[in-house]
Amino acid sequence: MAETTEAGLPKGFRSAEQGWPALRRIPHPPRRVPLLGDVLGVDRHRPLQDSMRFARELGPVFRRRVFGNEFVFLWGSRLVADLSDESRFAKHVGLGVANLRPVAGDGLFTAYNHESNWQLAHDVLAPGFSREAMAGYHGMMLAVAARLTGHWDRELAAGRPVDVPGDMTKLTLETIARTGFGHDFGSFERDRPHPFVRAMVGTLTYAQRLNSVPVPLAPLLLRGPARRNAADIAHLNRTVDGLVAARRRSGGGDGDLLDRMLATAHPETGERLSAENVRKQVITFLVAGHETTSGALSFALYYLARHPEVAARARAEVDRVWGDTAEPGYDQVAKLRYVRRVLDESLRLWPTAPAYAREAKQDTVLAGEHPMRRGAWALVLLPMLHRDREVWGEDAERFDPDRFEAGAVRARPPHTFKPFGTGARACIGRQFALHEATLVLGLLLRRYDLRPEPGYRLRVTERLTVMPEGLRLRLERRPAPAPAPVTVPDDGPGSAARCPVRGAGD
Numbered sequence: 019m020a021e022t023t024e025a026g027l028p029k030g031f032r033s034a035e036q037g038w039p040a041l042r043r044i045p046h047p048p049r050r051v052p053l054l055g056d057v058l059g060v061d062r063h064r065p066l067q068d069s070m071r072f073a074r075e076l077g078p079v080f081r082r083r084v085f086g087n088e089f090v091f092l093w094g095s096r097l098v099a100d101l102s103d104e105s106r107f108a109k110h111v112g113l114g115v116a117n118l119r120p121v122a123g124d125g126l127f128t129a130y131n132h133e134s135n136w137q138l139a140h141d142v143l144a145p146g147f148s149r150e151a152m153a154g155y156h157g158m159m160l161a162v163a164a165r166l167t168g169h170w171d172r173e174l175a176a177g178r179p180v181d182v183p184g185d186m187t188k189l190t191l192e193t194i195a196r197t198g199f200g201h202d203f204g205s206f207e208r209d210r211p212h213p214f215v216r217a218m219v220g221t222l223t224y225a226q227r228l229n230s231v232p233v234p235l236a237p238l239l240l241r242g243p244a245r246r247n248a249a250d251i252a253h254l255n256r257t258v259d260g261l262v263a264a265r266r267r268s269g270g271g272d273g274d275l276l277d278r279m280l281a282t283a284h285p286e287t288g289e290r291l292s293a294e295n296v297r298k299q300v301i302t303f304l305v306a307g308h309e310t311t312s313g314a315l316s317f318a319l320y321y322l323a324r325h326p327e328v329a330a331r332a333r334a335e336v337d338r339v340w341g342d343t344a345e346p347g348y349d350q351v352a353k354l355r356y357v358r359r360v361l362d363e364s365l366r367l368w369p370t371a372p373a374y375a376r377e378a379k380q381d382t383v384l385a386g387e388h389p390m391r392r393g394a395w396a397l398v399l400l401p402m403l404h405r406d407r408e409v410w411g412e413d414a415e416r417f418d419p420d421r422f423e424a425g426a427v428r429a430r431p432p433h434t435f436k437p438f439g440t441g442a443r444a445c446i447g448r449q450f451a452l453h454e455a456t457l458v459l460g461l462l463l464r465r466y467d468l469r470p471e472p473g474y475r476l477r478v479t480e481r482l483t484v485m486p487e488g489l490r491l492r493l494e495r496r497p498a499p500a501p502a503p504v505t506v507p508d509d510g511p512g513s514a515a516r517c518p519v520r521g522a523g524d
């Protein structure tokens with residue numbers, strides 16, 4: 019079970035009544051059911067898309083009551099910008115994230131701000147995401163991508179469409195396993211998802227489900243799922259323990275993330291991660307390091323297949339920048355500016371980690387309007403922030419990568435695009451994900467024409483993260499590109515080395 023308070027709620031949970039003195043001013047859905055709350059017409063498998071529907075009806079800040087607990091959601095750009103002020107607000111480990119504590123404990127993603135292991139692990143692991151480290155991962159990313167294209171070539175030869183989310187999951191799991199931990203799950207050699215992936219999907223789905231039942235009744239209503247969840251967690255632990263034991267036996271790798279976790283002391287304090295914390299970090303990185311990137315690639319491929327004119331423009335850029343280079347170099351990836359815009363625009367419409375929570379560090383007034391007590395918190399609904407018409411215009415629902423053209427980005431207010439979170443607890447793997455995804459999109463665009471299956475309509479499946487459900491594409495092999503000179507200037511946005519952690523789209 020999750021660590022809980024006396025009331026049975028995840029630790030760190032405060033119902034909004036306790037933290038928002040002027041809660042009454044915040045609208046809620048009109049038809050509340052006694053005891054149950056705002057549950058009419060909701061789909062417990064799609065809580066995010068329910069919240070998006072409520073957001074459209076109720077505006078930039080609203081509240082929902084679920085089984086006696088009240089939550090505040092917000093997405094208006096002015097409110098989110100104020101919530102990004104690190105001097106007054108910080109990450110809140112609540113709801114779905116707190117439900118993952120039994121899996122990931124005080125690993126980086128699920129650690130409470132006050133836990134000393136957060137700073138320790140952050141300082142020890144951040145250099146693993148420096149430009150130099152990333153350049154070191156590039157060759158391994160290419161090798162894993164070659165396994166994907168090998169698999170897709172075989173599917174194409176057999177006349178079969180490809181399973182995009184399934185194959186992107188294989189790709190991103192193998193990439194983080196190989197680059198971070200020198201491990202090979204053999205995903206492309208399997209017909210069904212690797213048991214690690216099945217266990218991970220199980221724990222994410224369970225964590226999401228815990229939010230949809232009354233807390234005191236959870237042990238009764240979810241007895242079976244709780245048993246399966248315990249088995250899934252045990253499987254994740256066993257996998258990780260095996261991986262760590264193998265590394266200890268081999269006496270060290272090539273300085274990857276696992277080596278850092280096992281052997282690197284904090285530069286100032288000399289402290290090291292404990293064995294239990296290493297276990298939590300390995301699970302954290304294996305899960306956080308692939309699930310969201312696989313969704314981002316899947317949505318980008320969906321939009322590319324749906325918008326042939328965008329795909330043609332992106333492909334022309336790949337041909338121009340990479341020429342006939344068999345294997346693009348590290349620096350040639352950041353030069354795919356338009357491909358990167360396709361990715362950004364996909365992450366705008368479907369940010370694959372679709373919400374994060376922020377809490378007040380002191381009594382304060384949000385955006386000059388909403389008083390909050392210290393510890394009060396709210397969920398930021400990213401797909402709605404990214405569709406705020408005041409920022410993105412009346413056509414905010416339309417897919418248009420040119421919104422990320424450098425001038426357009428500069429013209430927008432800060433804190434309006436937040437797929438990687440914000441502040442000190444923003445995504446440590448942002449550059450890793452962007453490099454991997456841009457590289458793979460470039461390779462796929464260069465090799466294949468992507469055709470949507472007739473009649474497919476986008477359905478979004480949720481398990482804390484989001485993914486296009488059942489997306490299959492038909493491929494056509496393109497001829498190898500003709501030799502072309504590579505004449506792309508080095509300056510301009512996209513080519514500069516950025517801090518791997520800070521500035522998550524701020």
Ligand code: HEM
Nearest residue numbers: 126127306307310311314371374438439443445446447451
């Ligand atoms: C498109 C891909 C990705 C997206 C959309 C994404 C999104 C996010 C978001 C929104 C957060 C902040 C969550 C919060 O505030 O509660 C976060 C944190 C984190 N992400 Fe990512 N992420 C991605 C890829 C990755 C990768 C590739 C890795 C590792 C290799 C990674 C590791 C982490 C970790 C460890 C944290 C916790 C950081 C901390 O609190 O110190 N993520 N991510």
